[in-house]
Amino acid sequence: MKRIVIFASGSGTNAENLITFFQNRDNVSVIQVLTNNPHAKVINRCNTLKTSCLSFNRTAFYSTSHILDLLKSNNPDLIVLAGFLWKFPESILKEFPNKVINVHPALLPKFGGKGMYGMHVHQAVVDNKETETGITIHYVNEHYDEGAIIFQATCEVLSSDSVEDVAAKIHELEMEHFPKVVESLLFPNE
DSSP states (O other): OEEEEEEEOSSOHHHHHHHHHHTTOSSEEEEEEEESOTTOHHHHHHHHTTOOEEEOOHIIIIISSHHHHHHHHHOOSEEEESSOOSOOOHHHHHHSTTOEEEEESSOTTTTOSTTOOHHHHHHHHHHTTOSEEEEEEEEOOSSTTOSOEEEEEEEEOOTTOOHHHHHHHHHHHHHHHHHHHHHHHHSTTO
16 A cells, blocks of 8 residues: 655645545555644645644754654655645655655746745746746755656646636646656556
8 A cells, every 4th residue: 555645735725636536546545634734724625535634833843853753653655745835854855765746836947946836936927928837746855846857747828817827727737637646656667
């Protein structure tokens, strides 16, 4: 049984999509969702889907081994960041090499780095009059959005597109591709 742990900070649509994608499988399971936001909508989604969800604070993540110890006890095959906004500690990355991935709402290396998340990214795409954007699924390293790229998918940006239009296109790409890429990483020979 392959085991996935998801980290999320917000509404949790990507987390929900991953949970439901793998829900009725006998060879893989989302065993837990962890969030740094005790008011995140992802908690409600997890309750509805009967998936364990725990919230934690900055101290537990950065100043103690609490989250690292929790992850070690869960022994995940893959740690998936799905809208998780904090920089990942090197202690976790060292313990789980090439097992932490993220989905970024732009075509890295463009529009990545500290502060580039969610609507900030889409606003930058529109402001720079980009003609295409997309998603990047990448390994997480010690720098924001600089880990090795696993997969990218693109979409057109029209001159008439609002920031919300771009966000909707990116959301569609995430919903379509993220679970399939996670699956391909867990089962590379299938």
